[in-house]
Amino acid sequence: MSLTRRRVLTGVIGTFACVLAPGLKRTRAADEAESFIEEWTGRKATPSDRVHLAMPAEFSTGYTVPVGISVESPMTDNDHVKSVRVFAPKNPLVEVVQFHFAPGRSLPRVSTRIRLAAPQHIVALAEMSDGSLLMAKTWVAVATNGCE
């Protein structure tokens, strides 16, 4: 037999690592974003598909990375988005920007450009009129540090 015991073991471990790694990474990333928000705001946020955070998965420069955010909301007096905050946890200063909206007058939909120091998960946190916090996150890889 040409396969040694050591080779077989390495092969088995390698296969497990490949199969498990993507799943583990995703789980950990989601937990990290939620625990980050809890540490930062002292409150729990709920991941929600009502919050849309559109950013390029890869971008050539960290100086001007486009961001598009929209939140599904009727924007009535009783049910609206009060504000949306954006965080870049791997930036030297993690709080990026906060948008404030007015019920009946503005739509919770906005675009801007931000600086990123490193590839990271960006987190958008919407504070709703009932006090709840909804969040979305997306991974962005930048080729250059936009914070130097």
Add this chain to the structure above:
Amino acid sequence: MVPGSVARNEVFTIKAIIQHQMETGLRADDTGATIPRKIINRFVCRYGGAEVFRVDLHEAVSANPFFEFHLRATESGRLEFSWEEDGGATYSLFHDLVVT
């Protein structure tokens, strides 16, 4: 960029940009001394005197801050855009919106 006239209850888009260095306070000059922070820290849009959209900017907003946002046309009135700089300076722009 603001439309000249819009129909009542129509949603219209505003694109606002200001040329500004947005000095983060994280950079050093040639002598190694830290360059002090000087950023636009707030952008406010008022419509007929009422605040309808506001942005709190931190250091990570890109130089030449740009925002695209959306308002509902409720009545003819003045749109006021204000950018507030560290140190207290404010830059304002006005636009009279006609709602038909």
